[in-house]
Amino acid sequence: MLPVQCPSCQNALSVTQLSCTTCTTSVSGNYVLPVFLQISKEEQNFILQFLLTSGSLKEMATQMGNSYPTVRNKLDDIIQKITTLQSKP
Amino acid sequence: MRTLLLNPFERYNEKQLLISGIVITIMGSMLGFVFNARFDGVIDLHFVKKTSFFTVTLEIIIDVLCLTILLFILGKYINKKTRFVDILSPVLIARVPFYLLTIFNSNNFMFKKSENLIKTLQSGQIDNPDFNDLFIMLLFGLISIGFLIWFVIILYNGFKVATNTKGIKNNIFFAVSIIIAEILSKMLLIMF
Numbered sequence: 001m002l003p004v005q006c007p008s009c010q011n012a013l014s015v016t017q018l019s020c021t022t023c024t025t026s027v028s029g030n031y032v033l034p035v036f037l038q039i040s041k042e043e044q045n046f047i048l049q050f051l052l053t054s055g056s057l058k059e060m061a062t063q064m065g066n067s068y069p070t071v072r073n074k075l076d077d078i079i080q081k082i083t084t085l086q087s088k089p
Numbered sequence: 090m091r092t093l094l095l096n097p098f099e100r101y102n103e104k105q106l107l108i109s110g111i112v113i114t115i116m117g118s119m120l121g122f123v124f125n126a127r128f129d130g131v132i133d134l135h136f137v138k139k140t141s142f143f144t145v146t147l148e149i150i151i152d153v154l155c156l157t158i159l160l161f162i163l164g165k166y167i168n169k170k171t172r173f174v175d176i177l178s179p180v181l182i183a184r185v186p187f188y189l190l191t192i193f194n195s196n197n198f199m200f201k202k203s204e205n206l207i208k209t210l211q212s213g214q215i216d217n218p219d220f221n222d223l224f225i226m227l228l229f230g231l232i233s234i235g236f237l238i239w240f241v242i243i244l245y246n247g248f249k250v251a252t253n254t255k256g257i258k259n260n261i262f263f264a265v266s267i268i269i270a271e272i273l274s275k276m277l278l279i280m281f
Contacts, residue, residue: 061102069175070099073253076170 004038012038012088035085043078050075095239096246097182103174110181114149117188121145124191125200129278131156131271132237134187136200148278149184155274156180159266164252167259171252179247186236186243193229202226241267 006013015031036044053059061071092100101109121128122142127135131152157173157180164171193199202222209219248254248263 065100067099067102067106067250069172069250069253072170073250076168076253 002033002037004033035082038085039078039081043081046074046078095242096250098175098179098247098250103172103178106178106182107174110178113185113188114153114181117184118142118146118149120188120191121149124194125197126191126194128152128187129275131267131274132240133271133275134190134233136191136194136197136203138197138200147281151277151281152270152274153177153180153184155277156267156270159270159273160248160263163259163262163266164248166262167254168252175251176248179244179251183240183244183247186239190233190236193232199225199229 004013005011013033015029015033017026017028018031019026036047039047049060049063050057053063057071057075058068061068064071097109098106119142120126122140122145125137125140126145127133127137127140128145128148129135157177160180161171161173161176164176202225205219205222206226209222244267245263252259254260254263
């Protein structure tokens with residue numbers, strides 16, 4: 001799993017180096033992690049499922065074995081989290 | 090089992106919950122009639138010598154409607170996406186503890202005990218009560234408190250799922266809504 005928070009000071013981590021596994025070329029810089037990668041794996045999977053079900057919360061509820069309001073609440077919590085992440089400088 | 094007893098609202102869909110709630114309510118009416126119970130308030134239960142099925146059912150309907158409407162208004166205030174059915178189902182299902190309590194009045198058992206105590210008090214023999222009756226009333230009182238807590242837990246869990254409520258302020262509003270619903274239901278039941 002990709003770590004997104006510093007284990008030492010809890011601040012957001014950023015990407016400073018990317019490498020090519022074929023030709024070993026490395027690219028260095030300071031790249032902020034996309035918002036989608038800053039949320040937990042469970043939340044990423046939830047968003048993926050949301051897309052795959054064409055945004056049907058009812059279908060998601062059936063697939064996940066949860067009630068519709070539970071799934072809706074989960075979506076609202078993720079929206080809130082992403083909104084907070086996007087508002088950070 | 091714990092999910093079923095305390096929070097079935099996360100797992101089951103609205104159709105299953107609503108049907109369960111309606112079945113529970115019908116069974117509750119029957120239990121109330123058989124065991125001579127009066128549901129004369131949202132969080133009230135009293136035993137009488139005799140009651141009618143119509144009276145019990147009317148009381149339950151008024152109790153359910155008062156609580157559902159109040160909690161729905163609060164739910165909409167907290168979260169505009171709150172659905173009426175998601176409030177109604179927890180209100181119907183949360184009443185299970187009250188319906189189970191009626192069984193204690195089998196053969197008018199609890200009613201007779203309370204009547205005995207009232208007669209003892211009215212006759213002035215307050216310093217010589219039947220301690221057996223007192224003990225049973227006290228025990229039933231404690232059990233009732235436990236069942237009332239169970240009612241609140243089920244109701245709160247359902248409300249939380251329906252509204253995604255967070256924070257102490259909303260919890261206080263939740264408690265106040267129950268109290269207002271209790272007062273409103275008692276006023277309406279007096280009229281009928």
